[in-house]
Amino acid sequence: MSPEETRARFAAARVARLATADAAGHPHLVPIAFAVDGDTIYSAVDAKPKRTRALRRLANVRANPAVSLLVDHWDEADWSRLWWARADGHGRVLDPDDPEARRAVDLLRERYPRQQAQGEVLAIAIERWSGWSPTP
Amino acid sequence: MSPEETRARFAAARVARLATADAAGHPHLVPIAFAVDGDTIYSAVDAKPKRTRALRRLANVRANPAVSLLVDHWDEADWSRLWWARADGHGRVLDPDDPEARRAVDLLRERYPRQQAQGEVLAIAIERWSGWSPTP
Numbered sequence: 001m002s003p004e005e006t007r008a009r010f011a012a013a014r015v016a017r018l019a020t021a022d023a024a025g026h027p028h029l030v031p032i033a034f035a036v037d038g039d040t041i042y043s044a045v046d047a048k049p050k051r052t053r054a055l056r057r058l059a060n061v062r063a064n065p066a067v068s069l070l071v072d073h074w075d076e077a078d079w080s081r082l083w084w085a086r087a088d089g090h091g092r093v094l095d096p097d098d099p100e101a102r103r104a105v106d107l108l109r110e111r112y113p114r115q116q117a118q119g120e121v122l123a124i125a126i127e128r129w130s131g132w133s134p135t136p
Numbered sequence: 137m138s139p140e141e142t143r144a145r146f147a148a149a150r151v152a153r154l155a156t157a158d159a160a161g162h163p164h165l166v167p168i169a170f171a172v173d174g175d176t177i178y179s180a181v182d183a184k185p186k187r188t189r190a191l192r193r194l195a196n197v198r199a200n201p202a203v204s205l206l207v208d209h210w211d212e213a214d215w216s217r218l219w220w221a222r223a224d225g226h227g228r229v230l231d232p233d234d235p236e237a238r239r240a241v242d243l244l245r246e247r248y249p250r251q252q253a254q255g256e257v258l259a260i261a262i263e264r265w266s267g268w269s270p271t272p
Binding site for chain 1: 158162165166204210215224
């Protein structure tokens with residue numbers, strides 16, 4: 001898959017998985033709602049109950065900005081239709097009052113009218129879009 | 137979700153996402169077929185075309201054994217039905233001739249009759265099962 005095709009498939013998906021790692025290199029994974037704007041991926045924290053407010057994904061990005069995100073399509077009946085799209089880049093944690101964060105929350109609300117974004121916003125500058133499908 | 141409930145939901149899923157990180161802490165993500173045996177998760181490489189034989193997930197585990205795996209359930213219509221299950225642990229790369237690897241390939245073949253496992257097997261000893269659902 002070309003980087004353009006990978007980005008288009010990624011951007012159209014509804015859920016992605018975000019991998020961060022702490023300073024010692026321990027990876028951490030969560031599913032996220034997201035919005036793609038050019039080569040930036042935005043994600044916010046929903047107001048639904050979380051175990052802790054100090055989210056590990058944000059602490060990790062502050063300590064180690066390298067992140068990887070994945071969208072995949074699983075087809076139990078036909079493995080030839082499997083594909084995945086990956087985005088690798090570097091994250092920044094935006095203050096909720098940052099104009100870029102407010103714009104990101106607007107983008108997210110367009111895609112997910114039910115989401116009640118709150119707090120900090122994660123902005124990820126994508127340096128590499130890479131994908132796989134059995135029929136290139 | 138209790139660790140037992142988390143493990144049961146994880147084990148029943150058909151696809152998981154595997155996060156590894158290299159020695160410098162750069163995370164890497166791929167979707168995987170897998171089998172759970174107690175507190176060990178096994179995954180093999182399918183014979184379908186790969187960009188390279190020297191898979192990055194295996195190189196990463198050799199350099200940094202900390203891994204995280206995620207299964208999630210997305211429900212566009214009803215966000216109250218979302219859940220995810222995460223498994224954190226340490227990976228080992230098994231030689232294809234290792235009896236544990238051969239047993240793992242048998243387990244994988246039972247779950248995925250179409251998969252043609254080949255080469256090394258990834259065995260991950262899970263130290264923590266953690267999950268989230270809106271209705272605990």
